[in-house]
Amino acid sequence: MDILMINELIQLRDICKDYTVLYAEDDEQTQESMGSILYRLFKTTYIANNGAEAIRLFKDHHPDIVLTDIQMPKVTGLELARAVKEISPKTPIIITTAFNEERYFLNAIELGIDSFLLKPIEKEKLFNVLYKTITQIAYEKKAHELEELKKVEVINQASEESIQNFSNLLPFPALFYKENHLIFVNLQAQKTFESV
DSSP, X not given: OOHHHHHHHHHHHHHHTXXXXXXXXXXXHHHHHHHHHHHHHSSEEEEESSHHHHHHHHHHHOOSEEEEESSOSSSOHHHHHHHHHHHOTTSOEEEEESOOOHHHHHHHHHHTXXXXXXXXXXXXXXXXXXXXHHHHHHHHHXXXXXXXXXXXXXXXXXXXXXXXXXXXXXXXXXXXXXXXXXXEEOHHHHHHHHXX
């Protein structure tokens, strides 16, 4: 592995370390190879040998990303994707496949699959897809947090206005402080100060 690839891997690890992944693959050798990479990157890696086991693991743990082979016993990767999207529509799903058939891709696109990786999987392509997926999750999470903060600000603003409106109904002067700073004086207090 060259220095550039090692630096990219370190950056990817820093980005992935707070997230979880579910990896579904029935081929033991591929699962072991890919699993060793995912274990080093993610906070937690769940591994399933088939689609049915993957659905159970998803329901139990709600991982941030699903990475699945398209052809698996019991439940296919596309059936797994459908089940995941029904439970959690925003969970990114990455499909791995040895097949380059149009019908698989069309079905996957209809299900809302986020990315495809053709087997044998090249590490650089895997790293790029994971980087893109995790940065998208992080961006959406940050956007959601900012939206929640705006809601809190709106509620706080409305609360302050309600307090001000209520305090203006009081028959006595009232001063309101926040963090040792005067933020509001009701009408009775204003009249008192004006008459002095």
